[in-house]
Structures are given as structure tokens and as C-alpha cells.
Amino acid sequence: QVQLQESGPGLVKPSETLSLTCSVSAGSISGYYWSWVRQPPGKGLEWIGYIHYAGSTNYNPSLKSRVTISVDTSKNQFSLKLNSVTAADTAVYYCARGSLDFDLWGRGTLVTVSS
Amino acid sequence: DIVMTQSPDSLAVSLGERATINCKSSQSVLHSSNNKNYLAWYQQKPGQPPKLLIYWASTRKSGVPDRFSGSGSGTDFTLTISSLQAEDVAVYYCQQYYNTPPRTFGQGTRVEMK
Numbered sequence: 001q002v003q004l005q006e007s008g009p010g011l012v013k014p015s016e017t018l019s020l021t022c023s024v025s026a027g028s029i030s031g032y033y034w035s036w037v038r039q040p041p042g043k044g045l046e047w048i049g050y051i052h053y054a055g056s057t058n059y060n061p062s063l064k065s066r067v068t069i070s071v072d073t074s075k076n077q078f079s080l081k082l083n084s085v086t087a088a089d090t091a092v093y094y095c096a097r098g099s100l101d102f103d104l105w106g107r108g109t110l111v112t113v114s115s
Numbered sequence: 116d117i118v119m120t121q122s123p124d125s126l127a128v129s130l131g132e133r134a135t136i137n138c139k140s141s142q143s144v145l146h147s148s149n150n151k152n153y154l155a156w157y158q159q160k161p162g163q164p165p166k167l168l169i170y171w172a173s174t175r176k177s178g179v180p181d182r183f184s185g186s187g188s189g190t191d192f193t194l195t196i197s198s199l200q201a202e203d204v205a206v207y208y209c210q211q212y213y214n215t216p217p218r219t220f221g222q223g224t225r226v227e228m229k
Contacts, residue, residue, distance in 0.1 A: 035218075037165075045157075045165065045208060047218040060217040061116075094164050100212040101155035103176065105164035 002027035004095050004106035011112050012089075018082040018111055022095030029053050029076045033099035036069060036080045038091040039108070046091075050099045051078055058099070085113045117141050117214050121207075121221035127229040134196040136224045138209035143189045146213065153213035156185055156194045159223075160205045168207075169194065196226070204228055 008020035022034065036048040049059035051069040059067050063082070071078040082089060090113045096102035118141040128134040144153045152172035157165035167176050169185035172192055182197045196203055209221040 044222050045210075045220040047216075047220070049216075058216050062217070096164075100153065100218075101167055101170040101210065102157075102165070103167045103170075105166070108164050 002097070002104060004097070004104060006093060006095050006106045006109040008109060008111070010110060011114065012085055013115050014086055014113055015084055018080070018085050018089060018093075018113075020080045020093055020095075020109065020111070022078050022080075022106060024076045024078075029071065029073055029078065032097055034069075034071070034078045035096045035098060035102055037094045037096055037102065037105075038089075039094070040088075040091045041110075048080065048082075048093075052099075087113050089113050116217060117144065117211050117219055119209055119211055119219050119221035121209060121224045123224060124222070125225040125227065127227045128196075128199045129229045130201065131198050132229075134199050134203070134226055136194040136207050136209075136226070138187075138192045138194070138221050140190045140192075140211055140213075142214075144211045144213035145189050152188050152192070153211055154185075154187075154192055155210045155212065156183075157208045157210065158203075158205045159208065165208060199226070199228070201228065 003025045005023045012018045030053045035050040051057045068081040092108040094108045095106045097104040120139045122137045154172040156169040159165040173185045184195050186193050206223045
């Protein structure tokens, strides 16, 4: 069955850019929307944004000035960039399938912002 | 933004008893064009990603046990676990997808075994 796997650095310095990639396996990225959701340690869920496989995007206004989501259909991957990070961006970052509800999730990756 | 508020924050239920979680949205998530409520429920166990249980407020995802049910319309919704099993201990979240952007989640309700 289709699986999602997040990858990227687990530690990012303040003011730098957080970069993560989600790899889609056992299925095609085409035909779907794909999202990023994050969860600070011990807290709730925050939707970051989504991208259509053809490239259109929609972002959470609270993060819009710092976020870029892109897709690479040839690699069956989509990516997240969050710039000018602070400690408040420390969280488990999940990639997920969907733009309305999210029916498939990666296992998540913890990103810590610290010097 | 649509604010989702869940109650209670936590509850303890005996094995085999009913668990009821409420979710209230700050504005209606019922779309008049298709009469659908744009609301989902998720289950999250420790160290795991959320798992979609219910969408369109009351449609159970394939493979989800039928002891899980969703109800409600407009601004008030309920997730019911009819007979709590040990494996149902988790945090449950509601989420609206009526408004774009952003998608928003409730703060979560922790279900424990009494």
C-alpha cells in the first residue's frame, strides 16, 4: 500500500531554513493533493499547507510568509521549506495525503530548532 | 479562522463502556451546496501519526471498527466509541476543512482506561 516517508535534518539553527522531503512509495504522487502538518512536542496539530501534484499551493496564513511547498513528480516527492525558524518551530513534521481530510500520513520527523 | 473546541480535554472510561467526545466549531461547517459537514475525526496513539477515522462528519473510513461513529451538523459534532477497547486509548482530534485557508484542528481529547 502507499506509504509516505519524511526525511531531512533533525536539527536546524535559529534564523536558518528548515527543509524536509516526503517520499511517496508504492503509489503515484499524481492525482492527489499533499499536505504538511506539524505537532510541537506534547501539543496539538497545525496544518502548514498543501500542494496539488500539478503545483498549485495553499498555505496557512500564519506561516505563509515563511513557507514554500514544492513537488517533484519525477521523483514522486514533495518538499517543505520553512525559513527564518525559531524555537517555536520545533515540532514533529508530518507529510500527509489530502487537502480536505488527510487519509494517509507519514510517521513524522522531529525537527529541533536550536543553536 | 474557524476555531475548533473539543470537550472534555480528557476522559476515563471503563472497558466496554461508551466514550463521547464533543467538538464545536466557531462557525458552521455545513456546506449548503451539497449538505455535507466538512469535518473529520482522527485518532493518535503515542509515538504514531494521526489516523483518519471519520470524514464528512459521519462517514467511517474503510477498516475502522464500527464501534466508532460520528454525528452532528452545523457547529456541534460528536465522536462516540460505543464500547471502549484497550486499543482505543489515544488522543482524538476533530478537524474542519470547510474554510480555506487554513484547515484547523481541535485541541485534542485524551481517552484513558478507568
